[in-house]
Each structure stands twice: as structure tokens, then as C-alpha cells.
Amino acid sequence: MTRVLKIWYKIFVDFSNIKFVVVGAGFFGSTVAERIAGDLGKQVLLLDRRAHIGGNSYSEVDPETGIEFHAYGSHIFHTQNESIWRYVNRFSTFNSYMHHVWTTTQGQVYPMPIHLATMNLFYKKSFSPSEAREFLALEIARDAIAQPQNLEEQAVSLIGRPLYDAFIAGYTAKQWETDPKLLPASIITRLPVRFDYDGRYFGDPYQGIPLDGYGSLFRRMLSHPLIDIQLGVDFFDIRALLPQDCLIVYTGPIDRYFNDVAGKLSWRTIDLKRDVAMVPDYQGTSVMNYADKEVPFTRIHEFRHFHPERRYQQEKTLIFREYSRFAQNGDEPYYPINQEFDKKILAAYMDLKEKEQNVYFGGRLGSYKYLDMHQAIGAALVMYEREIKPRVTGEAWVRPSSVLPVL
Numbered sequence: 001m002t003r004v005l006k007i008w009y010k011i012f013v014d015f016s017n018i019k020f021v022v023v024g025a026g027f028f029g030s031t032v033a034e035r036i037a038g039d040l041g042k043q044v045l046l047l048d049r050r051a052h053i054g055g056n057s058y059s060e061v062d063p064e065t066g067i068e069f070h071a072y073g074s075h076i077f078h079t080q081n082e083s084i085w086r087y088v089n090r091f092s093t094f095n096s097y098m099h100h101v102w103t104t105t106q107g108q109v110y111p112m113p114i115h116l117a118t119m120n121l122f123y124k125k126s127f128s129p130s131e132a133r134e135f136l137a138l139e140i141a142r143d144a145i146a147q148p149q150n151l152e153e154q155a156v157s158l159i160g161r162p163l164y165d166a167f168i169a170g171y172t173a174k175q176w177e178t179d180p181k182l183l184p185a186s187i188i189t190r191l192p193v194r195f196d197y198d199g200r201y202f203g204d205p206y207q208g209i210p211l212d213g214y215g216s217l218f219r220r221m222l223s224h225p226l227i228d229i230q231l232g233v234d235f236f237d238i239r240a241l242l243p244q245d246c247l248i249v250y251t252g253p254i255d256r257y258f259n260d261v262a263g264k265l266s267w268r269t270i271d272l273k274r275d276v277a278m279v280p281d282y283q284g285t286s287v288m289n290y291a292d293k294e295v296p297f298t299r300i301h302e303f304r305h306f307h308p309e310r311r312y313q314q315e316k317t318l319i320f321r322e323y324s325r326f327a328q329n330g331d332e333p334y335y336p337i338n339q340e341f342d343k344k345i346l347a348a349y350m351d352l353k354e355k356e357q358n359v360y361f362g363g364r365l366g367s368y369k370y371l372d373m374h375q376a377i378g379a380a381l382v383m384y385e386r387e388i389k390p391r392v393t394g395e396a397w398v399r400p401s402s403v404l405p406v407l
Contacts, residue, residue, distance in 0.1 A: 015241045020044040023235040024251030026055020027373050028363035030221050031087075031380035032249045032388070037226035039384075040392055044227055049234045052215070053222060056332070057373055059214040064276060067318040068213045068310075069303040072332065073270060074287055075214065076306075078207035079374035085206040088377060092217040094208030095309055099201040105166045105291035112289060113201065114163060115194035122166065129195040136160060136193070154185035159193060170293035175324045176268070184339070209306045244358075247388070251363030253333065254349050262348035263341075265368055267333035272301075272320040280314035297321040336368050360387060 022033045025048040036044045052058050056072035076099045079085055088094075101112045110118045119125070119132050127135060139160025148154035151172065155164045168191070172180045176187075210217045222229060235252060242248070250257055255265045286305035290297060301320045304312050327333045336342070346368050353361055362383055364371045371379065390396055 015238065016243055018043075018045055018242060018246055020247050020249075021235075021242060022046045022249045022251075024048060024055065024363055024365070025050075025053040025218070025222070025229065025231075026251060026363060027057055027376040028366075028371070028380045029055075029249065029251045030218060031377050032362070032384055033227050034221050034224065035381070035384045036388070037224040040389065042226065042392070046222065046227055046229045047233050047235050047238075048229075048231050051232050053229065053231070054214055054218040056334070057214050058218070061213075062318050065313070065316055065318045067304050067312055068307065069318055069320070070214065070301070070306075072334075073272060073320075073322060074301050074303075074306070075373060076202065076207060076209065077373055078202040078204040079378075080204045080206070081374065081378060082206070084374050084378050084381070087381065088217070088374075091220040092210035092212065095211050095307065097209045097306055097308070098207060099287075100199050100285060101201045101287050101289060102285055103167055103171075103289040103291050104295075105170070109288075110167070111199045112167070113192040113194065114159065114167065115199060116197050117199065119163075122163065132195050139163070148185045150181050150185055151183035151187050152180040154188050155180070155191060158188070158191045167291050169291075170295075171289060171291040171298060173293050174296070174298050177325060211307075211309070246358060247391070248359045249383075249388070250359055250361050251366045253365045254353070254361055254368060255345070257359075257361075257366075258349055258352050262352075263345040265342050265345055266337040266339065267327040267331075268324060268335040268337060269327035269331040270334055271323040271325065273297075273323065275319050275321065276316050277319055278316050280317060282317050282319050297323050333365060335370055336364075338368070342368070 020036050020042055022029045022036075022044060025033075025046055029046065029048075030053065033044050033046045036042050046053075048055075052060075057070070057075050058072065059068055059070045059075075061068050076097070077088065077094065078099070103110050103112045108121070110121055112118065116127065116129065116132055119136070120127055123135070125131075125135075136159065139162060140157060143153075143156050143161055145153045145157040148157050152164070152169070155168050155172075159168075168188075169180060172183070176183055235250070236256075253265070255263070281304070282302050283300060284305075286303070287299055287301055289299045299322050301322065302317060303320075304310075304317055349368075353359075360383060361367060362379060363376060367379075
């Protein structure tokens with residue numbers, strides 16, 4: 001049963017019998033906790049310093065409009081993996097939402113990612129697929145960049161300068177607060193360009209939004225009586241009280257776990273500014289990007305569009321403008337920057353991690369990798385099956401016929 005941690009919790013609770021602790025109630029931590037309780041039948045303590053479960057995937061209903069919104073930006077579940085899809089569908093039915101993104105640039109709206117409709121609108125042409133390929137190859141050849149040295153050159157070498165200037169340059173400058181000429185080429189290893197009219201943002205066969213929201217999905221996922229959820233608690237406040245043989249799955253920042261001894265890893269974060277528009281529909285879609293550098297925000301989320309099956313009121317709608325910046329102390333980290341100095345710091349923490357006998361690191365913060373929701377679940381299931389379960393049961397892990405066991 002969920003209960004908010006009180007200050008006196010660490011004073012009066014007997015920690016000596018705790019055998020499993022999961023730090024962080026996002027998708028990675030919640031998946032591991034669910035498996036320890038549901039599959040192994042073991043009591044597990046699940047901690048989160050926030051006042052809610054679900055991590056950055058958490059959703060709740062806005063009291064003014066009645067519209068359910070994703071508290072940390074739009075989250076669309078999508079995967080190619082049938083086992084992951086079966087697993088998450090144990091806790092929620094999903095609607096049939098297919099994500100489409102649009103971009104406003106130079107006073108015109110275009111579909112994204114770049115595909116045949118985008119190119120025809122932008123160049124005022126009616127290209128066939130083969131004509132579009134030939135035309136784009138000519139655009140790329142104009143700059144003849146054989147060895148891209150920065151993000152701008154890399155992008156131009158992939159899509160040509162006109163498309164880069166319109167859709168990538170301003171958006172990237174806002175997203176990174178840095179001139180793209182000063183960003184490494186490795187940030188953009190490829191840019192998706194489709195030579196058909198498939199406007200879906202994700203091509204995965206399984207996608208959608210939980211019918212009753214991510215908040216409800218997590219509540220079901222963590223409803224097992226052997227899962228003890230403690231919210232509003234910082235793991236480091238009780239770390240010294242845990243028994244030495246306690247198995248810990250840690251999904252918090254890996255640098256903080258080691259007291260930043262090798263340095264702090266750098267992250268990007270976002271600010272979401274809420275607004276209520278007195279219209280039934282503000283932009284006609286769930287996510288609208290703004291590519292022009294002069295527009296201070298990167299995109300606008302309108303959450304009513306994630307649930308076309310719901311009959312929301314028509315008097316007003318809920319929108320959030322998203323602003324990107326470097327994360328500071330106390331901010332929620334979203335995107336690992338992963339510059340060269342970050343890689344050196346991370347390597348040091350990876351060495352330290354190997355010396356931890358009873359601690360497993362995972363999730364976006366624990367691995368310093370940007371993981372989509374399905375990737376977090378998949379990584380958690382793999383860790384559980386390959387490492388945690390064999391350690392508890394004493395039975396060697398046997399590679400399944402599929403990538404993940406069908407649960």
C-alpha cells in the first residue's frame with residue numbers, strides 16, 4: 001500500500017529484515033520491483049524521492065480542465081518487441097493513438113519527420129519517391145561535405161542545406177543553447193528521411209497511450225502486496241541503515257551514488273510552462289515543434305489529442321510550452337549530453353560500479369543513457385532474468401528463444 005514517507009520513518013522502521021530495495025519508481029525500477037514481488041514472491045521496498053510513482057512518465061488529471069496531461073512532457077509508448085508489449089498490456093489497455101508531429105517554420109506548418117509530403121510542401125513540387133531521392137542527392141552535393149566536423153556539417157551532408165536551415169538549425173540551437181557549428185557531428189549520426197507519405201513519427205507496430213493514463217498503469221503495476229512503496233524519501237537518507245547483504249537496484253544518478261568523486265555528468269533539462277487557452281482546440285495536434293530560433297520555446301504540447309476516445313469539455317484546452325536548457329543542481333535531468341569529458345567521467349563510474357557487490361545500476365540516470373519507455377522496460381526485464389533472478393534462485397539463466405521471455 002502506498003504511503004508517503006514521514007520524517008520518523010527511518011527512526012522507527014526495522015531495516016534489518018529488508019532484502020530487496022529498488023531506488024526509483026520509473027519504468028525501470030517499477031518493472032524490477034514488480035518482477036521481484038510477482039515472480040519471486042519476495043518483499044521489496046520501492047523508494048522514490050518524488051511524491052508520485054511513474055518517474056518522468058507520470059500523468060495526472062488537470063483539475064481546471066479535466067484533461068489528463070503528462071507531467072514531464074509527452075510520452076508515447078511504442079515498441080517493436082512483442083514481449084515488452086505483452087508485458088505492459090498486463091497493467092493497462094492502450095488506445096490506438098498514432099503519433100504525428102508537425103513543425104512550424106518561416107510561417108508555414110510541415111509534417112515531421114521529413115518525408116515526401118514535407119519535401120513537396122517545402123520545395124513546392126510534386127516529387128515521386130525516385131525524383132525526391134535524386135533531388136535531395138543534388139542538394140547534398142552542393143556543399144560536398146566529405147568529412148563533417150560538426151553537427152551542422154553532418155546534418156547538411158544528410159539532408160542538404162535548405163532543409164537543414166528550415167528544420168534543424170534553429171531548433172537545435174534552442175535545444176542545446178549552442179551554435180550547431182560548435183556541437184560534435186556525433187549528435188546527429190542520421191536524420192530520418194522517408195520517401196513516401198508515411199507521416200507516423202514512430203514506425204513501430206505497437207504503440208498507443210494507456211486508456212486511463214500512465215498514473216493508473218503504474219498503480220496497477222505496483223499493486224502487489226509485497227511491494228512496499230515509500231514516496232518522498234531520498235535513498236541516501238536511509239542508505240546507511242540498510243543491511244550489508246541487501247540487494248539494491250539503483251536507478252538514480254550514477255554520479256551521485258559515488259558522491260561525484262569522478263565529477264558530475266552533464267544533462268539537458270526542460271521547463272514546461274502551463275497555459276489554458278479558452279478554445280476547444282489550440283493547435284489541432286498533440287505536439288507542434290517550432291523550428292525558428294526567434295521563437296523561445298521548442299514545442300507546444302496539447303494533451304487532449306492523446307485521448308481522442310475521451311469526451312473532454314470544449315470550453316478550454318490545456319497546453320504546455322517547452323523550453324530547453326542545461327540542467328543545474330536540483331533540476332530534473334532529461335537528456336545526457338555525453339560530450340567527451342562526460343564519457344571519461346562515465347568510464348570512471350563504470351569501473352567503480354563493478355566493485356559494488358550487491359548493487360545493480362539501471363534506468364536513464366543509472367546508466368547515463370537516454371532510454372525510451374520500452375527500452376527501460378526491456379533493459380529491466382533483461383537485468384531481472386539474467387542477473388537478479390539467477391542470483392536469488394541459484395538457477396542459471398537460460399537464453400530464451402525470443403529476445404525477452406513472454407510474460
